[in-house]
Amino acid sequence: MSGAAWWQIFVFVAIPYVALSVFVVGHIWRYRFDRFGWTSHSSQIYESRWLRVGAPMFHLGVFLAIMGHALGILVPESLTEWLGISESEYSLVAVTGGTIAVVLVVVGLGILSLRRLADPRVRNATSDSDKFLFPLMWLVILLGMAETVGYNLLGPGYNYRPTIAEWYRGIFTFSPDVSGVTTAPILYQVHVSLAWLFIAAFPFTRLVHAWSAPVWYLTRPYVIYRRRRSTPVPVPGETRGWVTIGRR
Numbered sequence: 001m002s003g004a005a006w007w008q009i010f011v012f013v014a015i016p017y018v019a020l021s022v023f024v025v026g027h028i029w030r031y032r033f034d035r036f037g038w039t040s041h042s043s044q045i046y047e048s049r050w051l052r053v054g055a056p057m058f059h060l061g062v063f064l065a066i067m068g069h070a071l072g073i074l075v076p077e078s079l080t081e082w083l084g085i086s087e088s089e090y091s092l093v094a095v096t097g098g099t100i101a102v103v104l105v106v107v108g109l110g111i112l113s114l115r116r117l118a119d120p121r122v123r124n125a126t127s128d129s130d131k132f133l134f135p136l137m138w139l140v141i142l143l144g145m146a147e148t149v150g151y152n153l154l155g156p157g158y159n160y161r162p163t164i165a166e167w168y169r170g171i172f173t174f175s176p177d178v179s180g181v182t183t184a185p186i187l188y189q190v191h192v193s194l195a196w197l198f199i200a201a202f203p204f205t206r207l208v209h210a211w212s213a214p215v216w217y218l219t220r221p222y223v224i225y226r227r228r229r230s231t232p233v234p235v236p237g238e239t240r241g242w243v244t245i246g247r248r
Contacts, residue, residue, distance in 0.1 A: 012178045019200040026203030040209035046121035054111030061104025077161040098148040133205045143191040
């Protein structure tokens with residue numbers, strides 16, 4: 001980190017460690033003191049039609065985006081080269097997958113946001129953490145869309161793996177090198193900085209329900225539902241309901 005300015009060390013070294021600490025401690029605190037609030041705070045009871053459309057799109061897009069980030073950041077470029085995957089081939093797959101993920105996330109979150117603003121009951125059920133979370137998610141997502149679509153697909157392109165990815169992995173090995181991230185385009189620098197804010201805010205929002213996803217549903221036994229038969233016409237003289245036995 002020699003030669004780095006103090007603000008670069010603060011933004012790209014201090015803030016990530018603070019965010020990770022808040023992320024871990026915040027989850028512990030939330031689980032111990034707000035266990036009953038560990039939920040998605042679903043508003044399906046107020047409106048379900050648009051929720052059934054927007055929520056699956058958003059969740060699928062987020063899943064694809066997380067997988068893309070994990071592969072791009074955690075897998076070194078030397079490993080893909082060793083596997084015989086050229087940088088151009090990797091970029092093609094990354095841009096294609098990233099574009100699909102961006103479309104799903106933007107459309108899904110757009111539906112969920114409009115639903116929350118347009119429906120008075122859903123709007124009244126919006127918590128203070130939601131009012132902070134939704135704008136933050138939009139900022140992070142729109143910056144990611146600008147990188148994927150605007151910069152890489154339609155623009156000059158930028159290979160973040162030798163710079164930002166190396167810096168990111170260095171945070172977890174306690175050897176962050178800011179020289180790479182500080183030479184990245186400002187768009188990428190703002191994006192990763194907001195991402196750390198998002199990570200710090202994660203345990204205090206509805207997003208904690210991600211850790212309680214009902215994965216066990218995939219292996220549980222089937223539940224068979226049967227249609228209730230219509231009530232038969234009572235027979236004359238037949239007694240229905242509770243009947244006392246042994247006493248009159």
